[in-house]
Structures are given as C-alpha cells and as structure tokens.
Amino acid sequence: MGLELGGLFSLVVFAIDIWVIVQIVQSPSVTGKKLLWVLIILLLPLVGLLLWLLFGPKR
Known part of the structure; x- marks a missing residue:
C-alpha cells in the first residue's frame, strides 16, 4: 500500500513541476x-x- 501511495505522490509532484x-x-x-x-x-x-x-510569482 505504501509503495502505491508514494508512487502516486511522486506522479502528482512531477505533474505540478511540469x-x-x-x-x-x-x-x-x-x-x-x-x-x-x-x-x-x-x-x-x-x-x-x-x-x-513562496518566492517566485509576484501576483
């Protein structure tokens, strides 16, 4: 169960990074x-x- 959740978290972080x-x-x-x-x-x-x-976009 932990491996699937970790993989999903990594995929979400990757998508947000892109x-x-x-x-x-x-x-x-x-x-x-x-x-x-x-x-x-x-x-x-x-x-x-x-x-x-925190420091990037100044909206």
Missing part, C-alpha cells in the same frame, strides 16, 4: 532568472516547487 516549469518559461521575467528557477525545480523537485510558490 506545470510550474511551463509557467516559468511563459513568464515575462529575465531569461537568467527563468533558467535558475527551472534548474532549481529540476534538481530539487519538491523543495524547488515550495520555494517557487
């Missing part, structure tokens, strides 16, 4: 900042996502 990367690439921000955020999210999927939610 959505966030698309949002970053489509943003009007400077290319260097975009590249940095994408690298953070690719190297640290869950932590990068949380950091982006």
Whole structure:
C-alpha cells in the first residue's frame, strides 16, 4: 500500500513541476532568472516547487 501511495505522490509532484516549469518559461521575467528557477525545480523537485510558490510569482 505504501509503495502505491508514494508512487502516486511522486506522479502528482512531477505533474505540478511540469506545470510550474511551463509557467516559468511563459513568464515575462529575465531569461537568467527563468533558467535558475527551472534548474532549481529540476534538481530539487519538491523543495524547488515550495520555494517557487513562496518566492517566485509576484501576483
């Protein structure tokens, strides 16, 4: 049971990471900042996502 739940959680995090990367690439921000955020999210999927939610978009 734990393995299936862990796999589902990983799939959800992966899908959200892909959505966030698309949002970053489509943003009007400077290319260097975009590249940095994408690298953070690719190297640290869950932590990068949380950091982006806290410090990324200024809506």
